[in-house]
Amino acid sequence: xxxxxxxxxxxxxxxxxxxxxxxxxxxxxxxxxxxxxxxxxxxxxxxxxxxxxxxxxxxxxxxxxxxxxxxxxxxxxxxxxxxxxxxxxxxxxxxxxxxxxxxxxxxxxxxxxxxxxxxxxxxxxxxxxxxxxxxxxxxxxxxxxxxxxxxxxxxxxxxxxxxxxxxxxxxxxxxxxxxxxxxxxxxxxxxxxxxxxxxxxxxxxxxxxxxxxxxxxxxxxxxxxxxxxxxxxxxxxxxxxxxxxxxxxxxxxxxxx
Amino acid sequence: xxxxxxxxxxxxxxxxxxxxxxxxxxxxxxxxxxxxxxxxxxxxxxxxxxxxxxxxxxxxxxxxxxxxxxxxxxxxxxxxxxxxxxxxxxxxxxxxxxxxxxxxxxxxxxxxxxxxxxxxxxxxxxxxxxxxxxxxxxxxxxxxxxxxxxxxxxxxxxxxxxxxxxxxxxxxxxxxxxxxxxxxxxxxxxxxxxxxxxxxxxxxxxxxxxxxxxxxxxxxxxxxxxxxxxxxxxxxxxxxxxxxxxxxxxxxxxxxxxxxxxxxxxxxxxxxxxxxxxxxxxxxxxxxxxxxxxxxxxxxxx
Numbered sequence: 001x002x003x004x005x006x007x008x009x010x011x012x013x014x015x016x017x018x019x020x021x022x023x024x025x026x027x028x029x030x031x032x033x034x035x036x037x038x039x040x041x042x043x044x045x046x047x048x049x050x051x052x053x054x055x056x057x058x059x060x061x062x063x064x065x066x067x068x069x070x071x072x073x074x075x076x077x078x079x080x081x082x083x084x085x086x087x088x089x090x091x092x093x094x095x096x097x098x099x100x101x102x103x104x105x106x107x108x109x110x111x112x113x114x115x116x117x118x119x120x121x122x123x124x125x126x127x128x129x130x131x132x133x134x135x136x137x138x139x140x141x142x143x144x145x146x147x148x149x150x151x152x153x154x155x156x157x158x159x160x161x162x163x164x165x166x167x168x169x170x171x172x173x174x175x176x177x178x179x180x181x182x183x184x185x186x187x188x189x190x191x192x193x194x195x196x197x198x199x200x201x202x203x204x205x206x207x208x209x210x211x212x213x214x215x216x217x218x219x220x221x222x223x224x225x226x227x228x229x230x231x232x233x234x235x236x237x238x239x240x241x242x243x244x245x246x247x248x249x250x251x252x253x254x255x256x257x
Numbered sequence: 258x259x260x261x262x263x264x265x266x267x268x269x270x271x272x273x274x275x276x277x278x279x280x281x282x283x284x285x286x287x288x289x290x291x292x293x294x295x296x297x298x299x300x301x302x303x304x305x306x307x308x309x310x311x312x313x314x315x316x317x318x319x320x321x322x323x324x325x326x327x328x329x330x331x332x333x334x335x336x337x338x339x340x341x342x343x344x345x346x347x348x349x350x351x352x353x354x355x356x357x358x359x360x361x362x363x364x365x366x367x368x369x370x371x372x373x374x375x376x377x378x379x380x381x382x383x384x385x386x387x388x389x390x391x392x393x394x395x396x397x398x399x400x401x402x403x404x405x406x407x408x409x410x411x412x413x414x415x416x417x418x419x420x421x422x423x424x425x426x427x428x429x430x431x432x433x434x435x436x437x438x439x440x441x442x443x444x445x446x447x448x449x450x451x452x453x454x455x456x457x458x459x460x461x462x463x464x465x466x467x468x469x470x471x472x473x474x475x476x477x478x479x480x481x482x483x484x485x486x487x488x489x490x491x492x493x494x495x496x497x498x499x500x501x502x503x504x505x506x507x508x509x510x511x512x513x514x515x516x517x518x519x520x521x522x523x524x525x526x527x528x529x530x531x532x533x534x535x536x537x538x539x540x541x542x543x544x545x546x547x548x549x550x551x552x553x554x555x556x557x558x559x
Contacts, residue, residue, distance in 0.1 A: 002363070009360045017348050017385075086346070095344035095401065098308050099361045100333040254312045257305060257340065 007109040028124030077190035084177030165213035167239035175246035266316035291456030292445040337402030362405035491537040
């Protein structure tokens with residue numbers, strides 16, 4: 001455990017001043033900021049919107065629609081590849097693997113840092129959406145804070161679903177980034193798979209595509225094909241499968257430089 | 258006692274391509290072991306295998322008397338390494354790079370300032386490593402390798418890309434680490450002059466074979482033993498017959514007679530006999546054997 005903590009601290013330090021942080025910050029703020037500008041532009045609608053009992057769900061859903069279909073998959077592809085490939089870009093695999101750390105510790109700490117960063121992106125996005133809904137009340141006297149109670153449970157479940165949806169992307173990108181010495185290759189493959197998933201959205205078996213799930217949330221379907229099984233089992237199975245394969249490939253790699 | 262030794266270490270990238278063949282490396286404790294060989298001879302592959310960076314195919318690696326397969330972490334805890342080009346995080350500062358490894362090695366935080374000073378990098382401040390010169394990066398990589406106070410330092414071509422003053426500084430630093438702190442150093446290079454100035458022991462590798470291992474004086478002795486005596490007379494053919502009758506092994510090569518190296522007294526007697534027999538001696542000599550020549554001979558014979 002002591003080694004894992006040490007390794008985790010070291011991995012966290014590597015993200016300092018990295019592009020991954022800028023992606024997390026800009027990715028978390030972009031959609032709420034655009035929607036906030038939109039609200040300010042149509043400020044005459046804000047008072048009625050804030051007074052409506054569904055204001056939270058309505059605006060959270062609107063934010064997630066843009067986020068889930070485009071920004072989230074792209075962001076996950078980029079952040080995962082950037083963090084996992086820090087060793088390739090700096091030619092540091094050989095130094096890290098010459099350090100007294102078990103390989104499984106290195107693998108787990110890298111994965112933990114990626115998931116923590118993505119989680120922080122989710123937190124930032126939620127806070128930004130909250131701000132987008134509540135801030136106009138400070139600027140306009142005729143606009144009041146939303147009076148409807150904050151649907152904490154629904155929003156938490158919604159976030160958990162999107163978190164689960166992006167896990168196959170994160171785990172497969174992690175696998176690709178650990179396998180290739182080329183930085184652009186995992187990103188290229190990731191974008192290719194995302195585009196393929198978008199094309200396969202209307203395909204009968206589209207739910208099988210691992211990069212589809214955050215968009216699939218808006219398809220109106222909740223089950224796997226004609227079965228009664230919730231489709232969220234699929235991203236869970238995919239992410240466990242990809243992580244397992246990635247771990248085995250990493251451990252058995254002949255050349256660890 | 259050997260601090261590091263390999264037993265019958267062999268490695269192949271492809272079936273038909275042998276990179277290392279039965280390497281028995283023996284690095285004595287407290288030594289500076291120069292691992293010499295031309296580019297592509299197998300030096301880096303050997304060092305990568307010793308550090309566990311390449312999966313071993315055949316043979317054994319023992320460091321500090323421990324088996325690398327069984328006690329990798331304990332070995333690496335006492336080993337500092339620099340393999341090929343410097344491995345540092347370019348978006349971080351020198352201090353941040355060291356802080357990161359200080360966490361991993363769980364070493365004393367005070368060591369960071371010490372190794373920065375030792376490698377002449379204490380004035381780099383908040384400068385990111387991306388703006389460092391190659392020499393500075395190389396020194397930082399050495400600082401990382403020294404951070405946890407290792408017993409063994411494995412350096413693969415650490416002077417690559419350094420200017421002459423940088424090479425001298427590096428040499429002085431390694432010498433002082435060895436003398437003052439007792440750190441055993443295994444350093445690879447393709448430059449004989451570099452190793453000759455620094456190392457106490459050497460191993461010469463060529464085409465994956467260890468062609469020599471020992472001290473430099475042993476290397477010279479071995480080469481001298483293989484030396485020949487060259488004679489030029491007015492009639493080499495007759496002189497050869499004359500010497501053969503006295504049971505002396507003589508070969509003829511163009512206008513020169515070649516004899517095995519003999520004790521001084523015997524050489525004097527041969528000279529006397531030849532002159533008394535009426536031969537004119539134009540030249541008697543042994544070609545000078547510089548270390549460079551010795552190195553080239555070993556490699557060419559392989």
